[in-house]
Amino acid sequence: MQTFQIDFSDSKPKRIVGIDLGTTNSLVAYLSGGKPEVIPGPDGDPLVPSFVCFPPEGEPLVGNTARRALPLHPLATVFSVKRLMGKGVGDIEAELPLLPYRVTGTGVVQIHAGGQVRTPPEISALILRQLKMNAEAALNEEVTQAVITVPAYFNDAQRQATKDAGRIAGLEVLRLVNEPTAAALAYGLDKRKQGVVAVYDLGGGTFDISILRLHDGLFEVLATGGDTHLGGDDIDNLLLKVAMEDIASEWRAGIEGNQEAIQLLRRAVIEAKHALSFVPVTHIRFEYGGRRYERELPRDVFNRLITPVVDRTLQPCRQCLADAGVTPEQIDEVVLVGGSTRIPLVRDAVARLFRARPHTELDPDQVVALGAAVQAGVLSGEVEDQLLLDVTPLSLGIETMGGLVSKLIHRNSAIPASATENFTTGVDGQTNVLIHVIQGERELVRDCRSLARFDLKGIDPAPAGFARIEVKFLIDANGILNVSAKELRTGKEQSMDVKPSYGLNDGQVESMILESIEKAEEDFQERQVREARVEADTMLAAVEKAKNNDAYWDLSDEDRAGISRGVNELLLVYHGSDHHLIQAKIGELNQSTMALAESMMNAAVSNALKGTKI
Amino acid sequence: MTCWQCGLPADALFCGGCKALQPPPSGYFEFYGFPRKLAIDSAELQRRYYALSRQLHPDRFTRRSAREQALALEASSILNDGLRVLRDPVERAEYVLTAEGFAMPGQRTKDVPPELLEEVFELNLALEEMRSGDASARPALETARSHFQSMLNGADSELAGLFARWDESGDRAELARIRGVLNRRKYITNLVRDVNQALQ
Ligand SMILES: [Zn+2]
Numbered sequence: 001m002q003t004f005q006i007d008f009s010d011s012k013p014k015r016i017v018g019i020d021l022g023t024t025n026s027l028v029a030y031l032s033g034g035k036p037e038v039i040p041g042p043d044g045d046p047l048v049p050s051f052v053c054f055p056p057e058g059e060p061l062v063g064n065t066a067r068r069a070l071p072l073h074p075l076a077t078v079f080s081v082k083r084l085m086g087k088g089v090g091d092i093e094a095e096l097p098l099l100p101y102r103v104t105g106t107g108v109v110q111i112h113a114g115g116q117v118r119t120p121p122e123i124s125a126l127i128l129r130q131l132k133m134n135a136e137a138a139l140n141e142e143v144t145q146a147v148i149t150v151p152a153y154f155n156d157a158q159r160q161a162t163k164d165a166g167r168i169a170g171l172e173v174l175r176l177v178n179e180p181t182a183a184a185l186a187y188g189l190d191k192r193k194q195g196v197v198a199v200y201d202l203g204g205g206t207f208d209i210s211i212l213r214l215h216d217g218l219f220e221v222l223a224t225g226g227d228t229h230l231g232g233d234d235i236d237n238l239l240l241k242v243a244m245e246d247i248a249s250e251w252r253a254g255i256e257g258n259q260e261a262i263q264l265l266r267r268a269v270i271e272a273k274h275a276l277s278f279v280p281v282t283h284i285r286f287e288y289g290g291r292r293y294e295r296e297l298p299r300d301v302f303n304r305l306i307t308p309v310v311d312r313t314l315q316p317c318r319q320c321l322a323d324a325g326v327t328p329e330q331i332d333e334v335v336l337v338g339g340s341t342r343i344p345l346v347r348d349a350v351a352r353l354f355r356a357r358p359h360t361e362l363d364p365d366q367v368v369a370l371g372a373a374v375q376a377g378v379l380s381g382e383v384e385d386q387l388l389l390d391v392t393p394l395s396l397g398i399e400t401m402g403g404l405v406s407k408l409i410h411r412n413s414a415i416p417a418s419a420t421e422n423f424t425t426g427v428d429g430q431t432n433v434l435i436h437v438i439q440g441e442r443e444l445v446r447d448c449r450s451l452a453r454f455d456l457k458g459i460d461p462a463p464a465g466f467a468r469i470e471v472k473f474l475i476d477a478n479g480i481l482n483v484s485a486k487e488l489r490t491g492k493e494q495s496m497d498v499k500p501s502y503g504l505n506d507g508q509v510e511s512m513i514l515e516s517i518e519k520a521e522e523d524f525q526e527r528q529v530r531e532a533r534v535e536a537d538t539m540l541a542a543v544e545k546a547k548n549n550d551a552y553w554d555l556s557d558e559d560r561a562g563i564s565r566g567v568n569e570l571l572l573v574y575h576g577s578d579h580h581l582i583q584a585k586i587g588e589l590n591q592s593t594m595a596l597a598e599s600m601m602n603a604a605v606s607n608a609l610k611g612t613k614i
Numbered sequence: 615m616t617c618w619q620c621g622l623p624a625d626a627l628f629c630g631g632c633k634a635l636q637p638p639p640s641g642y643f644e645f646y647g648f649p650r651k652l653a654i655d656s657a658e659l660q661r662r663y664y665a666l667s668r669q670l671h672p673d674r675f676t677r678r679s680a681r682e683q684a685l686a687l688e689a690s691s692i693l694n695d696g697l698r699v700l701r702d703p704v705e706r707a708e709y710v711l712t713a714e715g716f717a718m719p720g721q722r723t724k725d726v727p728p729e730l731l732e733e734v735f736e737l738n739l740a741l742e743e744m745r746s747g748d749a750s751a752r753p754a755l756e757t758a759r760s761h762f763q764s765m766l767n768g769a770d771s772e773l774a775g776l777f778a779r780w781d782e783s784g785d786r787a788e789l790a791r792i793r794g795v796l797n798r799r800k801y802i803t804n805l806v807r808d809v810n811q812a813l814q
Contacts, residue, residue: 175673389671476687
């Protein structure tokens with residue numbers, strides 16, 4: 001019954017976790033004695049489905065519970081939110097009909113679900129908060145610092161949105177790591193020390209290809225490419241379309257517009273897709289409103305259907321090889337990442353292109369999270385012999401005369417990278433200069449992605465061309481742009497306003513953080529209360545059991561009264577929300593049972609001695 | 615120079631006393647510890663890049679002060695920018711020329727080098743024909759492409775010779791000649807790109 005207090009000293013540096021915030025599933029992992037390990041959720045599943053459901057009452061559901069709720073609350077459940085990160089409504093029009101939730105907004109996308117309106121970073125933050133809680137429960141300590149992975153081909157707005165999500169969830173995002181690079185890191189642990197590696201990452205919603213050179217613990221990315229709008233979701237949508245057409249002709253009534261039916265059918269086609277990775281023929285089986293639909297799906301029919309999707313991954317691969325300056329023969333190893341790489345057709349296509357048999361030893365669903373944990377170890381100093389040298393996936397430029405792009409930092413440049421550009425005024429007395437920053441490879445601004453508009457303001461009125469403002473564009477190790485400007489004549493820092501084209505501004509993020517900090521504290525409090533109650537349960541059960549022991553009745557009346565008082569006081573605070581109070585009462589009860597524990601111990605020892613022949 | 619953290623004299627990237635990262639030199643040659651020459655040992659450059667990356671990458675500074683993190687970010691951006699410039703002969707030469715006060719033409723230079731005027735005139739005619747759908751210009755364009763390609767190779771070896779001469783003499787007249795070759799080279803590169811586009 002004697003409990004031992006363990007002292008958690010504060011001097012220990014904070015633990016950093018690695019998070020894979022995926023389109024379909026999310027995972028959290030940490031480095032345990034030098035080896036990365038995934039932390040499962042309370043249900044024991046290492047994958048937390050990236051689903052958030054806003055039920056009519058109560059807190060949002062996240063993960064498996066939210067995914068199971070999808071057919072029940074199709075209009076209140078959000079999935080694949082990663083595809084909306086850093087996007088405007090205009091970017092996603094094509095897929096809106098297949099999403100059960102409504103989307104509006106002019107700059108940042110607003111998601112309407114279950115009577116709630118949230119931005120994609122806020123939805124992602126709910127998933128991150130769940131992962132944070134899972135990690136805290138498993139590690140028994142507060143977790144506040146994380147490495148989060150992003151598709152290598154994510155642009156600045158998508159990266160910034162991911163970082164914002166982390167902040168809203170109460171996580172300091174120490175580094176954004178590219179998913180394929182993280183995967184290489186996971187594989188690189190006890191692999192060959194030299195060589196050229198291609199990482200083919202076909203996830204739920206994004207496709208990445210990266211080519212790395214490995215040497216003595218350095219993971220140098222030579223080139224990267226991809227498509228942030230290509231993945232397993234597209235395969236699901238193709239199957240869904242075929243099945244919906246079938247149903248419309250078989251039942252003489254389609255299910256278009258019926259989100260409940262569509263989401264049930266989506267589940268059915270995904271099951272069929274998964275099955276085809278293991279068996280040559282399967283069936284799509286679907287029941288709704290008392291009617292049945294069943295269709296045989298042989299693998300070769302499936303393959304023909306998805307060939308266009310798989311082919312779309314090959315051009316970025318060829319481009320990446322060219323950018324890296326290597327031929328397929330020079331690729332020593334290929335690593336597969338993402339659930340969609342379980343599809344045999346995908347494996348065959350990759351093997352043919354790179355002329356190497358792909359690695360599949362690590363679970364393609366877990367490898368990115370494992371790599372993120374290794375990177376967390378690099379940041380904490382636990383891993384000393386490995387280092388990632390990554391690149392920026394897209395060129396950075398500014399708008400010049402005639403809507404043309406002037407490139408400042410080219411794609412596949414190692415990051416951190418910087419460029420400086422001097423600006424001046426064009427007319428007498430001009431007091432501000434506008435800079436339009438763009439990401440993309442095309443010559444014309446309208447064919448690239450607008451990133452932000454910077455307004456250099458408060459320039460002293462002077463004749464045209466007099467001001468000399470040096471603007472420094474710096475892409476940091478997260479692949480995120482930082483801009484600073486100074487007036488060269490005075491050396492003074494130049495002030496500016498930043499208007500992100502598709503992101504949240506600082507003020508918006510701040511207020512979301514404020515809202516969620518309260519939430520996060522509540523969460524942490526709640527967990528500590530739950531833990532204190534578990535401890536109290538153990539204590540109370542032990543006391544109850546001791547009442548059957550002679551030693552209890554041998555105690556003085558005073559000692560027994562003390563124990564009863566201790567029990568009652570603990571029971572009084574048991575249902576309260578103050579874990580400190582529960583802990584204090586556990587401590588007091590512990591004190592008042594000291595004599596009992598001692599005599600029970602003595603009795604046990606003497607009994608043991610009695611049974612032993614000396 | 616004294617260390618910003620402990621005040622001891624510091625003349626290297628890291629303070630000998632407290633090991634703090636110091637403000638890095640902004641010049642690429644100084645940063646990499648190479649003499650300001652146009653010829654460079656590229657294997658040695660790559661070796662120094664890896665060694666310095668291990669020391670300077672921001673991942674190595676997560677647990678350090680905000681000041682040192684900022685310095686690591688600055689130093690690694692100079693490290694990466696410097697490698698890109700120094701390992702490419704054309705960029706390296708442009709970098710030295712700019713530092714020596716020569717104005718360099720922009721990305722979309724339209725000034726035809728005088729010695730190319732005649733050829734460019736004929737090429738533009740062929741390009742027009744090709745773009746208007748007249749495929750009979752194809753052989754002429756293909757010939758022009760290989761001709762310009764060999765001119766590029768010629769320019770490269772001419773540059774190598776001029777680099778060596780400037781490295782030895784430090785004579786600004788060599789730099790002016792280098793600029794002439796660079797301008798011609800850039801112009802031809804753009805032409806080859808146009809021809810490739812038209813032929814696609
Ligand atoms: Zn010092």
